[in-house]
């Protein structure tokens with residue numbers, strides 16, 4: 001029996017309801033717009049679970065940056081949960097040391113002289129390049145340093161380094177911030193993220209943990225769209241026609257088709273390449289050049305009472321444990337006044353460590369992470385809730401050495417098809433994904449208001 005095809009028309013179809021697609025669709029809300037989302041929930045890589053006063057971000061961890069994302073948070077009056085004054089720490093050889101001052105860290109943590117010298121060399125390599133990447137990108141020197149780092153792998157910071165501690169730390173930084181190994185990625189992204197952390201984390205604009213988790217905003221945007229957002233509707237193809245696009249997808253009634261004047265495709269690069277048949281070679285190469293980091297995350301709601309040693313820390317690097325970092329999602333709630341009982345912690349492993357963990361069952365992962373978390377904080381014995389596991393095969397995009405040159409192609413529309421997603425901008429992030437969605441929607445609005453020829 002052949003299934004019948006439901007067909008309808010609209011002005012604009014948005015494919016994908018991650019932050020890029022949601023921002024695009026809400027910017028177009030005066031138009032006839034339909035959003036097709038493959039999953040059973042909106043938000044994509046943004047996901048938060050909530051319990052009582054606490055929440056855990058199981059997808060996007062921190063909100064940071066400027067532009068449409070922050071404007072949307074403000075417009076919807078979502079408390080930003082500022083992290084000003086909160087600190088980061090390193091747990092090494094069983095001792096936790098505040099890393100707010102990287103130089104003090106070198107002397108206070110348990111390391112041999114050889115490890116200290118090796119780490120100082122790694123830090124010096126990062127700090128020598130980082131300031132150039134913070135200059136105006138048009139600056140001649142900035143361009144030269146960037147071109148050099150784009151061509152090098154991030155493992156250049158480990159050249160000649162023999163210390164296992166230094167190697168473990170660089171791997172764990174790369175794993176926890178990008179979800180990949182230093183050998184996989186061009187040095188640029190690594191140096192920018194590590195440079196900011198090593199110099200002045202307070203310089204990261206709007207570094208925060210929005211109230212209720214990052215999903216608070218995506219839930220509001222999804223609710224604003226109402227029934228224009230169609231969940232469980234995976235798109236199979238988006239093709240150009242003479243006067244617009246035709247989008248084939250599937251919903252609970254079977255195969256369906258929408259004809260529209262424009263489409264915004266806001267899906268990860270590996271999906272885009274599959275649903276856009278007949279892509280010009282330049283776009284195909286640019287999509288192929290994008291890789292994604294991998295993470296395994298386990299979130300734990302906790303039931304401790306009274307002040308704890310991690311209360312003022314947002315992140316603790318744990319390069320010698322089965323997870324590489326612990327993020328404290330309750331940090332934004334800790335201020336003056338009585339501390340609420342309980343808390344919310346998330347343990348992260350990225351890159352090759354995540355690849356190995358993918359081979360285990362959820363139960364095995366939780367058992368390992370629980371044992372290591374208790375070795376770090378024995379006072380949590382009997383106070384850890386059930387571990388909530390997420391396996392992410394797409395964290396943030398990264399580019400191999402020499403791979404980033406193709407990126408500008410993906411900022412150009414393909415006739416009536418506009419692209420959006422975190423891969424479009426220089427330092428992929430939630431804020432960049434949101435900006436790309438708004439930007440695509442504004443381009444669509446401008447194109448629709450131009451007289452047809």
Ligand SMILES: Cc1cc2nc3c(=O)[nH]c(=O)nc-3n(C[C@H](O)[C@H](O)[C@H](O)COP(=O)(O)OP(=O)(O)OC[C@H]3O[C@@H](n4cnc5c(N)ncnc54)[C@H](O)[C@@H]3O)c2cc1C
Pocket residue numbers: 015016017018019020021036037038039042043044045046058059060061062063064233234235236266267268271275295297392394395396420421422423428429430431433
């Ligand atoms: C664990 C984790 C931690 C992170 N931490 C941070 C952080 O601290 N700070 C930060 O700035 N960024 C962070 N990120 C990155 C950030 O989450 C992403 O950059 C951002 O969410 C990407 O948004 P997007 O809309 O481009 O893509 P996505 O969120 O991936 O949205 C794409 C949507 O398209 C849908 N889709 C896929 N295929 C189809 C199809 N065929 N048809 C229809 N729909 C489809 C998907 O289901 C999804 O909803 C993190 C990501 C992860 C996974």
